[in-house]
Amino acid sequence: MSHVDNDSWQKHQSNAVKAFLKTAVVIDNQPWVKSSNRNVHLPISTDTGFGDENTFVLENPDVEISEHNEHDLNIRAISDVFAEKGIACAFVLPDDDAGEERDSKVNKVLQAAKISDLIVIDWYLERQSSSLTLEILEKIAKADDSDNGRLRLLCVxxxxxxxxEIFDEIKQYLKRGGVTVNDVSDIDYCAENASTIVILRNKTDTQAATLPDELIRLFTRFSNGLIPAFALASVGAIRDNTHHMLTRFGNWLDSSYIANKLITNPSSDVSEMLRDLFVTECDNALGLEKISDKYLSNDIIKHWVEANSDCIGDCQVNANYSINRDTILMLLDAGNITDKGFDLPNNSFFKLAENKRNLISESLAGGVDNSKKSEYEFGRLVAFKREAFGRSKLTGSADWTPTLTSGTLLRYCLPEKNKEPMDVEVAEAGATIIDGERNSILTVDKSKEIKYEYLICFTPACDTLRLKDKTPFVFLKAFEDAKKYSLVVNDDSRCEIHLRLEQKKPVIRTFDFMPDPETQKIRAIQDDGDIFSFTDSNGIKFTWLGELRYSRTSSEMAALVSNWMRIGISDSEFIRLAGAGKF
Incomplete structure (x- = not known):
């Protein structure tokens, strides 16, 4: 890997971080400001009316003048550098002598931390005691863990x-809050996981004026990847365009929104439409900033390949050629793949059959296992709007629970009577049997006893709202198949379940559910261990595994209907083949 290529990739990462970082908060009980002729220790701050957790004013700038010591924080130095970087820096300055309640101090810090990308916190927020700092770190970790991970850099x-001893105690209290970090081997007093970086720095060794640059540099560890850099830059673009986006949604739209909601059936469609419109504005922001061009183009991918060339494997296609770093760079210049392979710029052809194309993923990932892990994660991201046991955030300001709607994926344990062996002749014929008691179709599989069944709700979303009585919901059965599958989902043990959706011989099931009287929807309940479940009117319990994206659900429904709508021979076979260009 050349030094130039490495520099290009590092610059790419740095640009993504600069686009993303907007906020920092500094928590210290010994702030001071260096002026031209004296050092001023800041006295107690007063409430300015803008939220005292983020702002302070000097009551008397001429009081308490003294030389600073190694525990003091030069707030002018640190704030000036953050400002130069375009990062808004807030200060929370607990006062040892103000008689402020401990809970109030903690709450101020937690409120400021909610919106901060970077947190700098003093080890001693009380005289010669780290207990307040450790309590705050634990509670920040708990809040981040409840969000299923929150991108955060913490500097003590x-x-x-x-x-x-100090650093181990920091990591211990983060772990108590649910955030486990591992030491970074090449950086002193630094530990990390996928969403958190924590470092310990000394105020004398790392001056306040140099600390922001080090924090920003360390934050690039979050952008060390093609997709992470794209995501950081995307969020940054939305942040930059937030105030313009708000001008599109003014109070002049209030009356028309209410009117349309009243005259539309179902009325909830208007609420969903407005949410989609806001999402579209976010998409416009990404388009205006050309985020995809800047962070996902072939040129950027080449920088990634060069920077990661040591990790890219060599996968043999046949005796003549293999997929490796050089091959991938060549294919990036080739352009789009055809049915049989790639047309290369030198007018030659690179043949790559469909059953060999997985080798590209295996080469890039550095092995079969890494490839599958990455592809399954990507597949779930593409397919699922939210997952029960994936990376989706499932908690918010309100007590959110899933609702049963089009695309909901459920798992349930088959009743014992359906596990009994069926008639051999029927099973060998591969026929379907009508289960009269539940008026559903049961496909026989005599090869093994089925424990679980997986179902995708195909009831149209508009028929899942404003329900008053017991309502039937229609489901398509998804078959477990580790060799031929179109959907991968995690179960409650975090194991990957491979599911095949059968369109030619579909199995359809119907279950009745009673709606929640208040919301008039079928709502899940939360069981122990953060598992959501639905229960039908017959007492059958279904575990919620996630909700497919609307586009994926619509695609599966369209494929099913298309298969059902097939008609027999209605034309000359000769003319049909001629129309397909066969002659």
Whole structure:
């Protein structure tokens, strides 16, 4: 890997981080400001009316003048550098002598931390005591863990000599809050996981004026990837365009929204439409900033390949050629793939059959296992709007629970009577049997006893709202198949379940559910262990596994209907083949 290529990739990562980072908060109980002729320790702050957790004013700038010591924080130095980088820096300055309640101090910090990308916190927020800092770190970790991960860089900034004892205690309290981090081998007093970086720095060794640059540089570890850099830059673009987006949604639309909601059936469609319109504005922001061109183009992919060339494998296609770093760079210049392979710029052809194309993924990922792990994650991201046991955030300001709608994926345990062996002749014929008691179709599989069954709700979304009585819901059965599958989902043990959706011989099931009287929808309940479930009117319990994206659900429904709408021979076979260009 050349030095130039490595520099290009690092610059790409840095640009994504700069586009993303907007906010920082500094928490310290010994702030001071260096002026031209004196050092001023800041006294107690007063409420300005804009939220005292983020702002302060000097009551008397001429009081308490003294030389600073190793525990003081030069807030002018640190705020100036953050401002130069385009990062808004807030300060929370607990006062040891103000008589402020401990809970109030903690709450101020947590409120400021909610909206901050970077957090700098003093080790001693109380005189010679780290207990308040450790309590705050634990509660920040708990909040981040409840969000299923929150991108965060934490810096514990201290006048104390650095040591493993302090850093181990920091990591211990983060772990108590649900965030486990592992030491970074090449950076002193630094640990990380996929969403959190924590570092310990000394105020004398790392001056306040140099700390922001180090934090920003460390934050690039979150952008060390093609997709992470794209995601960071995308969020940054939306943040930059937020205020313009708000001008599109003014109070002049209130009356028309209410009117349309009243005269539309179902009225909830108007609410969904407005949400989609706002999402479209976010998409416009990404388009205006050309995020895809800047962060997902072939040129950027080449930088990624060069930067990761040591990890790219060599996968043999046949005796003549293989998929490796050079091949991938060549194929990037080739352009779009055809049915048989790639047309290369030198007028030659690179043949790559469909059953060999997985080798590209295996080469890029550095092995079969890594390839499958990455492809399954990508497949779930594409297919699912939200997952029960994936990376989706399932908690919010309100007590959110899933509702049964089009695209909902459920799992349930078959009743014991359906596990009994069926008639051999019927099973060998591959026929379907009508289960009269539940008026559903049961496909026989005599090869093994079925424990679970997986179902996708195909009831149209508009028929899942404003329900008053027991309502039937229609489901398509998804078959477990580790060799031929079109959907991968995690179950509650975080194991990957491979599902095949059968269009030619579909199995349709119907179950009745009673709606929630208040929302008039079928709502799940949360069981122990953060598992959501539905129960039908017969007491059958269904575990919620996720909700497919609307486009994916519509595609599967269209394929099913298309198969059902097939008609027999209605034309000359000769003319049909001629129309397909066969002659």
């Amino acid at each position: 900034y201290t006048g104390e000599p650095l040591g493993e």
